[in-house]
Amino acid sequence: MRRARMQSETFWCSVVLAGVAFFALYPILLIIVNSFQVAKPGAPALYGLQGWSAVLSQPGLKRALYNTFSLLVVRQLLSFPVAVLIAWLLARTDLPGKSALEFMFWLSFFLPSLSVTLGWILILDPDYGIANQIWKSLFGAAQGPFNIYSFWGIVWAHIGHNTTAVKVMLLTPAFRNMDASLEEASEIAGAGRAGTLVRILIPIMMPIIMVVLILAIINGLQAFEIEMILGAPIGFHVYSTKVYQLIQQEPPSFGPATALSTLVLCILLPLIVMQRRWIGRRQYTTITGRYRAKPIALGKWRYPALALIALVALVITAAPMSFVLIGTFMSLFGFFHIEHPWTLRNWSRVFDDPIFLLSLKNTVLMAGGAALFSVSLFSVVAYISVRTKFIWRATLDFISWFPSAMPGILMGLGLLWLFLDFPIFRPLYGSVWLLIIATVVSSMTLGTQLLKSNLLQLGMELEEASQASGASWWTTYRRIVLPLMFPSVLLVGVLGFIHAARDISNVALLATSGSRTLALLQLDFMVSGRYESAAVVATIVMALTTGIALLARLLGLRIGIRS
């Protein structure tokens, strides 16, 4: 009896492992193999190094790599100190309105970057950007100083969106959970505030700071939409937009595209291993004493600090959101001084458009499906790697890290080839299912890790106590594990929904006109210069993602464990 159960456990775990490995690793393999494939599309396979020599010789490709890294470095140098300061202020001081401010950074994280970029275009466009118009009327200059279509414009769009917000989100809890007596011991020993910060606080926070930094580099290498909108029109390419361009052109040139991708994968994979190691390292940030951290009194700095953070929080949330909303009511995006600047036509036009209605339906289906599917799959993967004795559980955990190394465009390409290679998947082509699989695979790392750490915290005893009381495994899972995990499960579902609803890079190559989502429709509108319609779609996508986030916050506060 027991033996039979063990065997069926091993069987099911193996099925999960095989499925996860197939979808997570096979696309990567395809990319690497195809970088050595030099035959024209459709012709029999032929292997060679032309793709690689193109990457190494064409100036455009090298330039794209250089751009990718210079953007990355500049962004991190600017945003890291700001994020550390904000996280510290939010977690350790008596700043007023902390929780509202922290939530604004979460909100910023949930906003689709394409919509945020649209808002910034309206503010910072060189011709009609509102900031430039104000400048011109104030100083009588012929030309305003801001240009969103530039290197610095791209840097700004990133910093004004996820780059800062995600760091604040991750660093704030870490600062909050640190045992305050570690700092107090240093003060008693004779160090002042500043000495304690440099000698104790920052070294202790090093593991989490490293994790955040590596994550930032990975995210930076995956960036796509912002560069696509702001860089491509001025011929400024990063590697992801270059790959997209190479694949979309006629005929597609897969060789250089995959070779360039493989090169970037070679940089990303070691980063993934490094990140995993830093996370696995013993985290120092644990609460031990009975004394909760006493907030540090900011004194006369209290209101200047509040003003600073509130400004940052508003700039990254309210500013782009409100300008997108304004844009939906404008006859001509950005032109305030024409005869009839305001109109409702954009809204009625979009809602009359059958393509829009189809995209809305696709988006809701796909995001809802992705949320459900990611919650069930990730909780199984997390459970296997934490709670079972399955011999390959460490491998399963390791594989779940790979998708985070795959830039969305590559994941999309790899999955596209995978679906075309295997006849059983062909019926799925052109359907929403394909998009669900792509977005679920690409969000696997974060979701699995969130659930895993929650399971680890729960401890085995709670489940064992339930089993000792006579509950079966399934009853225990349903009555004990799931309710205790509810907040994390909810969070993973919400993240899955939002990730899918706003995703562009993973699905750009997979969607057809029948399975187009709102985010892709918005991209189409923006690329073809229909900013007014794009603004309407952007507003709806933002309402979807932030609405779900707010709903989850309400639910999460009411249900689940009270802390």
Added chain:
Amino acid sequence: MSYVRIQNLTKRFGDVLAVDRLNLEIREGEFFTLLGSSGCGKTTTLRMVGGLEKPDAGAIYLGDRCLVSAAEGMFVKPERRDMGMVFQSYALWPHMTVFENVAYPLKLRRVKAAVIRDKTRAALELVGLGGLEERPATALSGGQQQRVALARALVFSPRVLLLDEPLSNLDARLREEMRRELKALQRRVSVTVLFVTHDQMEALSMSDRVGIMNRGRLEQVGAPEEVYYQPATPFARDFLGKVFALAGKIVSSGDAGCAVKLKDLAAPPISVRSSRAAPESGWTAGQDVMVAIRPEQIGLAISASDGNPNVLPVILQASQFLGDRYEYTVAVGSESRVLTAPASQPLKPGQKIYLALDAEAITLWPTA
């Protein structure tokens, strides 16, 4: 001579009065313990001495130096107070080795590298951890971490050593060992210690003097024997050790103490001659009182001795073997009481036994 002087110290957390007009003087070289249950304000008091909390009112002096005074707006930062502190969680810095942890206060004082090395080694030798210098601090066992924390607090020869429940995270055996070592160490380096604990055993065994705290106020300050045998307040009486208490009524009061007729008992009045029964305490005949005695001060006999009025006949109801002693449940009149006694001869439930109460050891309390 007082060394640490605390005057009218008051601290609020929101609506909670954590420390309420506390006055205390600690002598130089003394091992002083604040004892109380959790939430009584003892840790808050310690943290105010260390400078980790600011009092809302009152002042603290170290010798002639004012460390903090709410009235004068005076506040010396913790790093300028020259105090060593051991935290309950030890607060060892996980990114440093044992040596670096202990050397940290010296480095901050810009001591020469060679001196740092010698002093750090000496401090680690002192706590019995020589040879572990290069280990990461968090790779040690709980007891060892505790010693590192102690070495770190002592290495710069602080003027006062603050100990915040340092033994509470250790297991029972280790706690006893560290208790003895800590006391021996304090004698050797003769540092003034302010110790905070909720464990009466620790407080009684290590301290020169104990202050019992309750609801932010000091209930009683005195030598361990004094606070144990002559509790000044009902809280001090009930908090420390066990109490064997019986209700009664005063029949007479005079120079020789009081005579108390116990309720529910046919026996003649017992005599009470402890300091609490002295004439100046103002007891009057007819007053309802409670007599209390530590259970271990009760003599137990199987036959009545003549002439001693302070012997009560009781019925043994149950006995439990506790290893080094027995715990007996006895019926005194219509009520049950518990006492412990060394196992001299086997006693059977239902048996009649006699309890001898030492007239000097009994304390008297008014009943509300």
